[in-house]
Amino acid sequence: MPAKKQYWLMKSEPSVFSIDDLKVCKMTCWDGVRNYQARNFMRDEMKRGDGVLFYHSNAQPSGIAGLAKVVQEAYPDYTAFDPKDVHYDPKSNPGKPTWYMVDVKYIKTCHSIISLERLRKIAGLKNMLLLRHGRLSVQPVTPEEWKMILSLSEWD
DNA sequence: GCCAACGTTGGC
DNA sequence: GCCAACGTTGGC
Numbered sequence: 001m002p003a004k005k006q007y008w009l010m011k012s013e014p015s016v017f018s019i020d021d022l023k024v025c026k027m028t029c030w031d032g033v034r035n036y037q038a039r040n041f042m043r044d045e046m047k048r049g050d051g052v053l054f055y056h057s058n059a060q061p062s063g064i065a066g067l068a069k070v071v072q073e074a075y076p077d078y079t080a081f082d083p084k085d086v087h088y089d090p091k092s093n094p095g096k097p098t099w100y101m102v103d104v105k106y107i108k109t110c111h112s113i114i115s116l117e118r119l120r121k122i123a124g125l126k127n128m129l130l131l132r133h134g135r136l137s138v139q140p141v142t143p144e145e146w147k148m149i150l151s152l153s154e155w156d
Numbered sequence: 157g158c159c160a161a162c163g164t165t166g167g168c
Numbered sequence: 169g170c171c172a173a174c175g176t177t178g179g180c
Contacts, residue, residue: 011165011166035164036175037175057166057167058165059166061167062167062168116167133173134165134166134173135165135174135175
């Protein structure tokens, strides 16, 4: 019996990497996460097949832009070892990696962005981590929240 | 282990 | 570009 499907929200600045970029390349490694809480979710809990809400941060407007799914479970984020990479971490050690990433695959795009402003107005989402701990870049989403958010938009 | 200084995220 | 929230660092 397969493990129960879990759900996540992952943030990206669309000026760096947007849902349209993911649509074009179909799949990407989610590199550059340098926060321990976010790392722990990716490394310890994300499983192949889990659903991902692709969130645009620092955007006009910020909000949920599309859906993706986890296709490869955590492995070391090699950008941490590359001095030329913007996400280089001089303290990390290839023999004992600090940072991990997963691979995610494009599923579909929101007809129009589900803005943060709109999410805040929905009673059933009051306890969503996104609305309570704004800065966490990888965070769990409950099945109820997932279902409710999917019902808020048409999807291409 | 405390906490001030500092850096980063991300909404606006 | 501003700045609040909050994570990290390092002196003690």
